[in-house]
Amino acid sequence: MKKIIGLINVVLIVTIKNMNLLKLENLSVKFKSKKSLKDLFKNIELDAVIDTSFTIKKNKTFGIVGESGSGKTTIAKTILGLHTSLIGKLNFNNQEIDLSKKYRDKNFRKDVSMIFQDSAGSLSPRIKVKHLIGEPFRINKINNLNLKNEVNQLIKSVGLSSDFLDRYPHELSGGQAKRICIARAIALKPKLLIADEPTAGLDVSVQGEILNLLKSIQNIHGMSILIISHNLNVIRHITDELTVMYFGKIMERGDSEKIFKSPKHPYTQALISLIKKPDIDRKNQKIELKGEVPSIFERKSGCVFSSRCQNPSHSCKNGNIENKLIKYDENHWVDQCCINCNS
Numbered sequence: 066m067k068k069i070i071g072l073i074n075v076v077l078i079v080t081i082k083n084m085n086l087l088k089l090e091n092l093s094v095k096f097k098s099k100k101s102l103k104d105l106f107k108n109i110e111l112d113a114v115i116d117t118s119f120t121i122k123k124n125k126t127f128g129i130v131g132e133s134g135s136g137k138t139t140i141a142k143t144i145l146g147l148h149t150s151l152i153g154k155l156n157f158n159n160q161e162i163d164l165s166k167k168y169r170d171k172n173f174r175k176d177v178s179m180i181f182q183d184s185a186g187s188l189s190p191r192i193k194v195k196h197l198i199g200e201p202f203r204i205n206k207i208n209n210l211n212l213k214n215e216v217n218q219l220i221k222s223v224g225l226s227s228d229f230l231d232r233y234p235h236e237l238s239g240g241q242a243k244r245i246c247i248a249r250a251i252a253l254k255p256k257l258l259i260a261d262e263p264t265a266g267l268d269v270s271v272q273g274e275i276l277n278l279l280k281s282i283q284n285i286h287g288m289s290i291l292i293i294s295h296n297l298n299v300i301r302h303i304t305d306e307l308t309v310m311y312f313g314k315i316m317e318r319g320d321s322e323k324i325f326k327s328p329k330h331p332y333t334q335a336l337i338s339l340i341k342k343p344d345i346d347r348k349n350q351k352i353e354l355k356g357e358v359p360s361i362f363e364r365k366s367g368c369v370f371s372s373r374c375q376n377p378s379h380s381c382k383n384g385n386i387e388n389k390l391i392k393y394d395e396n397h398w399v400d401q402c403c404i405n406c407n408s
Contacts, residue, residue: 087144088155090154092114097109097110112313113361114140114313117315119308121291125306126292127308128291128292128294130294135358136313138182138293145169146169149166157177158176176257178257179250179260180247182262188234190234190235192233194245197249198219201253223247225244229241240268247275254288258290259293264294298340306318306320307321315398316332320397324397331376332370367381
């Protein structure tokens, strides 16, 4: 019987491992900066991301939401190797990735792709669309005898005609530029697509088209998506799981539907209260948070949300409790300070 139970446990562990595409553990990212001219010769270490962990499952969409400066894009760039970190672990497709190095091997560069927030800015103004879409093949030195046909198929897959291939980026609208970036990002059929603010600067109707396009591409290619946004409507529309970040730390994490139906952290509650959707079950009116996000130069010990919390506990106000996620429900974690303040 013990052998059978042991075998079942092994099978379960292997199954869970195979379900996960990316696992990030205890990531912290620091930047060196100078606070003022007086500190010209003195480097100050600033904490951009602190002790962040999450898992992205295969063929699923994971969202990171939060205000500007919460560390969302920093996490994505660290995964890609554009930033480095000495603290934390990254496992991608059952392989350990060294976060202290900017170098990523050829397979990783093929398997992970990113759509940057500034679509127009990420497209070279002197290069035609057909060459921009074919760029990943050249950069990764992949010989494709049918490159022309491949590029034609890619532009059609994002809802544009082949007439756009001979255009330059300045001849594109914001939505068209975003579609070109998506076509380029999926050229090598990545396992993970990172989309940083994919609907920023677009009309509401175009936003919906882009989100539907991402979902359609995911269904066709079976890829995972990490979507970063400050817009809860975007996150709600497309994600399976999400993380809510504030000032470099996770406030709440878990199943998207559970969090939208029953947010537990006051920061999450405030963000969701801004959504004008009749099908979200919430009794409260719009919640306005007091104060502003603290300066990164003035980070204090204790809970990062204490200065904006409407009902801080004694421990929270005095910086005696640190932010740490605890399990609230199945696939739903909330910061322990929030539970302490509302108990």
